[in-house]
Amino acid sequence: MRRRGSAHLCRSALLLLALAALARAQGSGSPEPVPSLPGGTAAGSPPPGAAGPPLGLPSDATALPEEGAQPPAPAAFSPTPAGGTQLPPAPPSGFGLAPGIGAPAGKLAGEQRLAYQGTATVAYSQTPISPYQAVSLGCGLGYISPTFQSDYVGVSPDIFHDAAACGRCLRIQCDDASCANPGKQMPALVVDLCGSCTGLDMSVSFPLFVNLTGRDPGPNPSIVMSWDLIPCGNLTVGTIKMLLKKGGQAFYQAFGFSNSAVPIVGVAVNGTRLQHGSDNYWQWNPGSPIDPLAPLDIALAGSSRQVLRVRLPSLRSADLGVQFKS
Ligand SMILES: *[C@@H]1O[C@H](CO)[C@@H](O)[C@H](O)[C@H]1NC(C)=O
Ligand SMILES: *[C@@H]1O[C@H](CO)[C@@H](O)[C@H](O)[C@H]1NC(C)=O
Ligand SMILES: *[C@@H]1O[C@H](CO)[C@@H](O)[C@H](O)[C@H]1NC(C)=O
Numbered sequence: 001m002r003r004r005g006s007a008h009l010c011r012s013a014l015l016l017l018a019l020a021a022l023a024r025a026q027g028s029g030s031p032e033p034v035p036s037l038p039g040g041t042a043a044g045s046p047p048p049g050a051a052g053p054p055l056g057l058p059s060d061a062t063a064l065p066e067e068g069a070q071p072p073a074p075a076a077f078s079p080t081p082a083g084g085t086q087l088p089p090a091p092p093s094g095f096g097l098a099p100g101i102g103a104p105a106g107k108l109a110g111e112q113r114l115a116y117q118g119t120a121t122v123a124y125s126q127t128p129i130s131p132y133q134a135v136s137l138g139c140g141l142g143y144i145s146p147t148f149q150s151d152y153v154g155v156s157p158d159i160f161h162d163a164a165a166c167g168r169c170l171r172i173q174c175d176d177a178s179c180a181n182p183g184k185q186m187p188a189l190v191v192d193l194c195g196s197c198t199g200l201d202m203s204v205s206f207p208l209f210v211n212l213t214g215r216d217p218g219p220n221p222s223i224v225m226s227w228d229l230i231p232c233g234n235l236t237v238g239t240i241k242m243l244l245k246k247g248g249q250a251f252y253q254a255f256g257f258s259n260s261a262v263p264i265v266g267v268a269v270n271g272t273r274l275q276h277g278s279d280n281y282w283q284w285n286p287g288s289p290i291d292p293l294a295p296l297d298i299a300l301a302g303s304s305r306q307v308l309r310v311r312l313p314s315l316r317s318a319d320l321g322v323q324f325k326s
Contacts, residue, residue: 112183114173114226118200122209122217123154129205134258135243138193139166139280141258142243142317147187147235150207154192156199163280165190167260169232172204172212176223180214187235200227233326236261240300240308240324244317245281250289253315254281257300261326266301290315 128149134141138154159165173185186208194203209217236259245254254277257264267274267282274282292315300308302324310320
């Protein structure tokens with residue numbers, strides 16, 4: 001009982017630490033650079049990327065090959081899930097742990113664990129998903145790199161933080177006595193909100209669980225693990241995709257961005273800053289009717305302070321054809 005209580009205290013303290021790290025501005029002195037997350041964005045509050053690069057200044061155009069050059073029209077992008085399958089939701093968090101399962105492996109001393117410590121429970125499809133199947137999950141990511149089709153996670157509401165965690169990369173370490181190789185680490189992409197997870201716990205994809213633990217989930221689908229944030233960097237393959245949210249109107253549209261190598265901290269369309277919603281879409285309320293056939297100038301600010309600019313010929317989902325340097 002006492003152990004359990006102190007473990008809970010410890011977890012709360014770690015959760016606070018994790019949240020602090022997640023919310024911390026850039027330039028932390030930690031060995032793994034933790035890029036700043038855009039904070040929660042309640043509707044009506046100023047966009048969290050306000051501290052990011054000024055999107056309106058012409059001087060911060062860096063992505064396009066030549067100043068004033070017209071980028072090629074991006075290819076149409078249609079993220080309809082193959083076969084239209086819906087992924088099963090994350091499982092409820094109540095699970096019984098068999099003896100020896102769910103206990104930290106003895107040979108992993110405290111300092112060998114990663115910064116944030118919790119429980120991972122297997123969820124989602126048994127097989128790798130298609131690049132478009134994560135669109136139905138909490139982050140609405142229209143595309144995920146092949147590198148993450150087996151390795152993706154859903155995080156607790158605290159870590160999800162109004163979708164600020166979406167598209168971020170983690171490494172997860174198996175610290176469980178049931179793991180074939182305690183200490184084994186694997187990268188993963190945050191694609192979902194795990195509503196039944198608390199604190200630093202998460203739901204993890206089936207192939208990730210099997211690979212990390214070296215065992216089938218069977219009746220013991222949860223493990224003790226630890227994790228931290230890593231740069232997505234070259235784990236992200238290809239260019240950024242933009243998904244137009246369904247249900248847009250003359251005065252309101254919203255855009256989802258996926259497959260970015262660095263966190264996107266600000267978005268502007270035709271010079272108007274968008275607001276990041278808890279559904280991970282960036283909302284555009286220009287205050288005048290939107291002509292769906294008119295071109296759009298999109299500016300994306302990365303946490304690296306690089307700004308990407310793309311002109312779309314009209315209002316539609318598109319592969320933007322650009323990527324942040326990482
Ligand atoms: C397990 O993960 C490692 C590291 O990410 C990867 O190289 C390997 O292909 C994976 N194996 C399977 C069977 O998914
Ligand atoms: C990713 O980048 C690192 C250097 O930062 C390089 O060593 C590694 O080979 C790259 N991996 C891939 C898959 O390109
Ligand atoms: C966006 O700005 C361009 C000029 O830069 C203009 O031609 C276009 O009509 C605008 N698009 C919308 C949807 O307002």
